[in-house]
Amino acid sequence: MKNKTCPALPILTGLWLALTLLFASVIPALAQDGYRVNVNKEFGFANGSEIRGDFSISLIGDESNIASVTFLIDGQELAVVSQAPFKTNFKTQTYPNGGHQLNAAVTFMDGTTQTVEAKRFMFLSADEERGSMSEILVPLLAVVFGLMVFGIGAQFLAGRGKPAGGPEPGTARSYGIAGGSICPRCKRPTPRHVFGFNLVVGKLDRCENCGKWSIMRAYPIDVLRAAEAAEFKVEQGDGLAPEKSEEEKLREMLDDSRYTKD
Numbered sequence: 001m002k003n004k005t006c007p008a009l010p011i012l013t014g015l016w017l018a019l020t021l022l023f024a025s026v027i028p029a030l031a032q033d034g035y036r037v038n039v040n041k042e043f044g045f046a047n048g049s050e051i052r053g054d055f056s057i058s059l060i061g062d063e064s065n066i067a068s069v070t071f072l073i074d075g076q077e078l079a080v081v082s083q084a085p086f087k088t089n090f091k092t093q094t095y096p097n098g099g100h101q102l103n104a105a106v107t108f109m110d111g112t113t114q115t116v117e118a119k120r121f122m123f124l125s126a127d128e129e130r131g132s133m134s135e136i137l138v139p140l141l142a143v144v145f146g147l148m149v150f151g152i153g154a155q156f157l158a159g160r161g162k163p164a165g166g167p168e169p170g171t172a173r174s175y176g177i178a179g180g181s182i183c184p185r186c187k188r189p190t191p192r193h194v195f196g197f198n199l200v201v202g203k204l205d206r207c208e209n210c211g212k213w214s215i216m217r218a219y220p221i222d223v224l225r226a227a228e229a230a231e232f233k234v235e236q237g238d239g240l241a242p243e244k245s246e247e248e249k250l251r252e253m254l255d256d257s258r259y260t261k262d
């Protein structure tokens, strides 16, 4: 009689080993991590573990058997809280700049205690905060600026070669998500473009009628529709185009030379 080993045995043994290792490593970690401290910004600056300003530290975990929580900074008592929510506030400026450990000791109803795993933070000086902030802001501003340049470039390219004059007078334009405006130069309604350069008072955008750039603020749709209708009337000769003053004519000539090169 031959001694045959079951082919599944090595696989089962391997699986059992893997599971044992998994539980051996995960279960104690779970038990240890039953409680943890959470540090939140109330007012100030936080970039990962680099913080400066007013912060709160709170205990996360089952609160039912807790008698009190002692919050600690570098092992020194910060506050003892004996009522939920187990939370207290601190100012980083109260402490020397540099690395600090924040944690908590939990005292249970039965008198036993448990120390929560510490979290490390860098308390920044005012100068370091500015440095860290510019590390975040400078690339951000660069991206925003890049998008603006791209937007304006796209507008110029899109506008190039388009005959000035644009849509027929009286045409109902479709105003997209950027809305529509009345061109301050030709006084005709025009859609605003998503890529327009956003300024506080409006968008620096290109008129689809006269092709000129100006700051255009968004108008309500009924005003735009009325402007379309009025435009049609002017074309039909029903309305009167206002006579231009000498100053206006001069300014238009100047604008023309400034904005239209070709």
Ligand SMILES: [Zn+2]
Residues within 6 Å of the ligand: 183, 184, 185, 186, 187, 188, 207, 208, 209, 210, 211, 212
């Ligand atoms: Zn215009």
